[in-house]
Amino acid sequence: MKQSEVKEKSVAELQEELIKAQRSYTDLKMAHAISPLENPIQLRGQRKTVARIATELTKRELQ
Known part of the structure; x- marks a missing residue:
């Protein structure tokens, strides 16, 4: 999910x-621990998505 997509969503949607993103990241980590993922870069992308969403929520709370 891109930053522009994150900014367009409401707080409830975020x-x-x-x-969802945290659950998906956890599932990927567990799958990778059991047997290596075909594309381990997915972990990095999902982690960054979680960070983008969390950052936007924190930014909106502070405003």
Whole structure:
């Protein structure tokens, strides 16, 4: 998810997306621990998505 897509969403939508992204990241980590992923770069991308969403939520809370 790109930053421009994150900025367009409401706070409720972002909270839902954050939960989904965190769950997806956890699932990828577990799958990678059991047997190596075909594309381990997915982990990095998912981690950055979680960070983008969390950063936007924090920014909106501070405003």
